[in-house]
Amino acid sequence: MAQEMTGPGTGHGLLSSLAQRVKGGAGGSHVGKKGPLEGVYLTQLIPTLLILILSVITMLSCSMALGTVSLFNHVAGMALGIAAAVVIWRYDYRNLSNLTTALFVVSCVLLALPLVPGLGVEGDLGGLGWVHFGPFRFQPSEPAKLVIIALMASACAQYNGKIESFADYAKLCGTLLVPLLLILVTDLGTGLMIFFSGATIIICSGAPRGWILATIALIVGVAALVIITSQIEGIPHILQEYQLARLTVFLDPEGTASEDGYNLQQAMIAIGSGGLLGKGFGNASQALSGFLPAAQTDFIFATYAEQFGFVGSVVLLALFAWMIIATVLLAMKVESTFSKLMLVGCAALWTFQVLESVGMCIGIMPITGIPLPFMTYGSSSMVTQLAAVGVVQSVWHHRQKVA
Amino acid sequence: MDLSLVIIVVCLVLAAALIVVFIVFGRSEGAFTLDIGGASPRASGGSDSSSDKTLSSRLIGLAVTVGGIFSVLVARLWTMQLVSAEEYTEKAESNRTSTIYTQAPRGRILDRNGEEIVTNRSSLTVTAVSDVLDDEVEVTLLANLIGMPVQAVRRKLQDTTQGYQSRRTVSVDVSRRVVAYIGEHPEVFPGVSVETRAQRYYPHGSLAAHVVGYAGTVTQEQLEESESAGEGQVQYRSGDVVGQTGVEARYESVLQGVRGEQVVYVDAHGNVTGQASGFDPQSGSDLVLTLDIKIQRAAEESLAKVIQQVRDSGKVGAGGSAVCLDCTNGEVLAMASFPTFSPSVFVGGISTTDWEALQAEDANFPMLNRCIAGQYPSGSIIKPITTMSALDYGLATAQSSWYCTGWWTWSGDLSEAAGMKCWGTHGGVDLVSGITYSCDVVFYEIGKGFYLQNSEGMQETYRRYGLGSSTGIDLPGEEIGRVPDAAWKWEYFKSLGYSDEDATWQGGENCNLAIGQGDLLVTSLQMACAYCSLANGGPVYRPHVMKGVRSRMGDGYVSEYRVEKIMDIEEDPAYRDIVARGMWGVVYEEDPAQTEHWTNLDVTVRGKTGTGEQISADRAIGWFGAYGPAGEGDTPRYVVVANIDGVVSGGSSALLVVRDVFGAIYDQPDTSTAISTGVD
Structure with a gap:
């Protein structure tokens, strides 16, 4: 029976089989044989590599049609990312678990870098989140995501899965709030990612349900207040009108004569016209003839879905689901709370990015420039995402083995 | 392209390899759970298990959330890429083409x-x-x-x-x-x-x-019309050049x-x-x-020339028309209207000033095709038809005779002041000389006879000859003229608010109608068709200007105009002889100055002059209608009718135009310069 249930199926299959096993307690047999790939967590690695292959193919089509895209750069970013992942994989991540204070400082420094005069430069799309060191330019917010995941994991792991004092809970929330406020100044999208991952870590670390719900209510209330005050004349607006419009354009793209509305319409036309099987490699009349802006970055999913259709989209989403669920599964299996929370942070990061990046293209999420992991053109994001894979693999690599 | 093909192949091979690797090695990972995840918390004791439970349940919750998010994404993709795919495809197509x-x-x-x-x-x-x-x-x-x-x-x-x-x-x-x-x-x-x-x-x-x-740029109405027209119709686009008249x-x-x-x-x-x-x-x-350029040009040049003469003589000479039909089949050999315009001003769009000039009244409406849309009283050229009517209804016979003193009264008492004039003093006249000399007294008597015995008979005859109705020529804008009768007068004058007495048909109006005056309106094309019946001895064919549509290859036609007989008017041959004799007399007897223009033409022509008074415009319209060859034993072929608005008489103006048209047909130009002085 165990054999049947542990096939390389989808996340749901694995999940249910796992749940059964958790309930059923000990049973089945231990496979003592150590394969040549024993040090890597194939269940998560394989879908990641398959996504990378799809990424290469998609970017190849972009590079053929769009002059600004270099497949070499994309692959070079991947190579760099894989190198980073290997380093992290070999490094024992557990050393980080007691460095809460240091991680906090590092993350704040990273996020504050673009604000330092002389270091910060404007990005291609006008964003402020870039810094340059000599000839290199990068977005410090990208590595900061991982640092903050480690920070939150180490902070929450102290309570060993049971937060009993409200002061502790508030302290954790405060730990997350500081870097969050720093990033929200420059980059709302990245801020949301960090918030989502950090909050998921706090929730999974055992905070009482009532506090969580209260916090959520507080956030919703503040957000509502911000939006409402921004619409009332005579009160200082926290969000400008155009910022609000950008957040709500997805509700009615055709009724909004804005660039975002147009972009979203073009993205939806691209995806919808892909149909069941897509228009085929390189035949994206929408994405690759200039109708769809940011076809290689913000709207990369539309570019992919137009060429490969519903089937291709489901394959890609299934691969994402597979790798994320595999990560959550690993979190369930490993012993240390810190490891669990690191994995939870990575899984939450990916989930939120997929939800937002794909959801934005299909008109169910507001438009923000969040990259689709492993797919979007740009090395900063690619390196960070692969480094996160390295974290997952490191957890597996350094798991407690049965004596 | 080759490089990208290689990349794709490598990618596919890699993907296959990865899947194989996972199938071979990945299975062992599942077993790991059982050893550690399940067993060790159990050994750790009770205090830990609660926190561990919280964590596990939260992780399961996370997994469920992840699954839920992906399900939502896939569901949305399902509706977009499968359910609404066609709609999006259309939009994408219209984007890129x-x-x-x-x-x-x-x-x-x-x-x-x-x-x-x-x-x-x-x-x-x-x-x-x-x-x-x-x-x-x-x-x-x-x-x-x-x-x-x-x-x-x-x-x-x-x-x-x-x-x-x-x-x-x-x-x-x-x-x-x-x-x-x-x-x-x-x-x-x-x-x-x-x-x-x-x-x-x-x-x-x-x-x-x-x-x-x-032809000019398509108008808004034409655009809308073509849009509502069905399949197979020409669908215009803004900016298309489209025939306008x-x-x-x-x-x-x-x-x-x-x-x-x-x-x-x-x-x-x-x-x-x-x-x-x-x-x-x-x-x-x-x-x-069906036009013949030679005849067409002669008609136009003659109209212009004669109207210039008319103007030189101090008359208005506002405009004129000339139409030449082949009476054997209705083909229009020439159709001229004066003043004319140059269609080339419309090429590439006409300026507003040019357009206004073409519409102006003081330019005498150059755009108006007077042959089909110029409605005038016929004057005396109606008399052959009035004669037919009188003979048909027995109001006159070949033996009837009248005496013309130049003055005519309803009662016959010539001393009465209320009467009507004849343009000349003709003495004893019968039907033939009544036509030849255009004696009004003869026709006043006929008109009076109709009023007393059969008040609608004359109008019926006119209508039989096609007056008051469309000839159906294949040109847009044809007017139908008017044959006035008691019913028409009543309705027309009552609508203008006149008294019952003023709106009642009077006997004098019948007399006026008999000589083509009063409220009668005809076009030169209608008169030409009526004369076709006289020339043909009955039948009239629908006048038309289209002969056929040339095939793209060779000289043949892909479609030809189908000749259609629209009238066939039966008359007693003896009556026809009377009318024909009278019309011969018009050309060769009435006035030496008229005859001089025709004796230099080889073929015999029969015709009728006319001068219609236009009370409202205070000017006369001169007519001449003729057919030929019309000698003994000839089969008439050509019917030519001309009119000129604002002249002394038809015999001194329109007759010259008709003569020039015959001159072009037979290559025998008119050498006479004599001018008739009669005002019939």
């Missing part, structure tokens, strides 16, 4: 001998891509070179009526100098080129202008070609990236008319 239209040349219009009346000429046209708009310097240079205001050039460049990706027409009919300059300096004018385009051309100038009409309008569907359409792929910037599909323009078919 654009249609370029090319005008098709219109068909030519030829006379019966194949000579061109309307054709196309190639015109040198400067076109430019819309990008030129962005180059301020180039626009200015181009404007200076062509000699147009910069603003006008800019407006032309913005014109998208030929399709968004089509080249914009900047200027038509540019000079060779401009063409040469653009050709020699391509670096100064990127995106500008010279093309040859087809434009309407009239080798004979204004010849037959009223028949052929003109005359044959151009009537045979629009023949002359209009099929515009070329090129569907091209475009990118987001509107650059053409490839050819999708399309077809070349197909020019319209050539239309052959």
Whole structure:
């Protein structure tokens, strides 16, 4: 029976089989044989590599049609990312678990870098989140995501899965709030990612349900207040009108004569016209003839879905689901709370990015420039995402083995 | 391409390898759970298990959330890519394709001998891509070179009526100098080129202008009409050149070609990236008319010449018309109207001042085709038909005779002041001499007789001869004239608010009607058709200007006008003889000054002069209608009717035009300059 249930199926299959096993307690047999790939967590690695292959193919089509895209750069970013992942994989991540204070400082420094005069430069799309060191330019917010995941994991792991004092809970929330406020100044999208991952870590670390719900209510209330005050004349607006419009354009793209509305319409036309099987490699009349802006970055999913259709989209989403669920599964299996929370942070990061990046293209999420992991053109994001894979693999690599 | 193929193949191989690796090695990972995840918390004791439980349940919650998010994404993709895929595909197609239209040349219009009346000429046209708009310097240079205001050039460049990706027409009919300059300096004018385009051309100038009409830019109404028209109809686009009047309008569907359409792929910037599909323009078919250029020209020149004479003599000479029919089949050999216009002013769009000049009353409405739309009292040329009517209804016989003193009263008492004049003093007259000398007294008596015995009989005869109804000629804008009767008068005058007495038909009106005066209105084409019946001894064929549509290959016709008999009027041959004799007399007996014009023509012609008083305009319209050859044993072939508005008499004006038309038919020009002084 165990054999049947542990096939390389989808996340749901694995999940249910796992749940059964958790309930059923000990049973089945231990496979003592150590394969040549024993040090890597194939269940998560394989879908990641398959996504990378799809990424290469998609970017190849972009590079053929769009002059600004270099497949070499994309692959070079991947190579760099894989190198980073290997380093992290070999490094024992557990050393980080007691460095809460240091991680906090590092993350704040990273996020504050673009604000330092002389270091910060404007990005291609006008964003402020870039810094340059000599000839290199990068977005410090990208590595900061991982640092903050480690920070939150180490902070929450102290309570060993049971937060009993409200002061502790508030302290954790405060730990997350500081870097969050720093990033929200420059980059709302990245801020949301960090918030989502950090909050998921706090929730999974055992905070009482009532506090969580209260916090959520507080956030919703503040957000509502911000939006409402921004619409009332005579009160200082926290969000400008155009910022609000950008957040709500997805509700009615055709009724909004804005660039975002147009972009979203073009993205939806691209995806919808892909149909069941897509228009085929390189035949994206929408994405690759200039109708769809940011076809290689913000709207990369539309570019992919137009060429490969519903089937291709489901394959890609299934691969994402597979790798994320595999990560959550690993979190369930490993012993240390810190490891669990690191994995939870990575899984939450990916989930939120997929939800937002794909959801934005299909008109169910507001438009923000969040990259689709492993797919979007740009090395900063690619390196960070692969480094996160390295974290997952490191957890597996350094798991407690049965004596 | 090869490189990308290699990359794709490598990727696919890698993917396959990865899946194989996972199948071979991945299975062992599942077992790991059982050893550690399950067993060790159990050993750790109770206090830990609660926190561990919380964590596990939260992780399961996370997994469920992840699954839920992906399900939502897939569900949304399902509706977009499977359910609504077609709608999105349509939008994507309309995004990436654009249609370029090319005008098709219109068909030519030829006379019966194949000579061109309307054709196309190639015109040198400067076109430019819309990008030129962005180059301020180039626009200015181009404007200076062509000699147009910069603003006008800019407006032309913005014109998208030929399709968004089509080249914009900047200027038509540019000079060779401009063409040469653009050709020699391509670096100064990127995106500008010279093309040859087809434009309407009239080798004979204004010849037959009223028949052929003109073609101009499609109007808003025509656009809307063509939109609501069904399949198979020509679908116009804004900017199309469409027939507006005359044959151009009537045979629009023949002359209009099929515009070329090129569907091209475009990118987001509107650059053409490839050819999708399309077809070349197909020019319209050539239309052959029944007109004979030689006769047409004679009619027009004669009208202009005679009207000039009329004006020189101090009369108004407002306008005139002349129509020549082949009475054996209804073919229109000539149809002239004066004043005329030049259809070429409409090529490429007419200016407002030109248009207003053509519509102006003091220019005597040059656009009006007086042959079919000029309604006038017929005057005495109605008398042959009145005679037929009198004979038919027994109001007169060959033996009837009357005495003309130049004055006529209803009661017969010539001393009465209330009476009507005859234009001359004819003494004893019968029907034949009544026609020949156009004696009004004869016809007053006939009119009175009808009033007393059969008050509608004369009108019935007129209607039998086609007056008061359309001839159905294949030209737009025909008027039907008016045959007045008691019912008409009552209705008409009552509607204007007159008393019952004023609206009642009076006996004197019957007398007026008998000599073609009063409220009678006819067109020269209607009179020509009525005379066709006299010439043919009964039948009348529908007048028409279209002979056939030329086939594209060879000289044959793809379709020909089907000759149609519209009337066949039965009369006693003896009555016909009386009328024919009288009409012979008009030409050869009535007035030596008239006769002099006809004795120099070999064939015998029978005709009738007329001078209709137009009370409202206070001027007379002169008529002459004739048919020939009409000697003993001849079969008449030609019917010619002419009228001129604002003259002394028909015999001194319209008769000369009819003579010139016969002169053109038989190549025997009129050498006489005699002018008749009679005012019948």
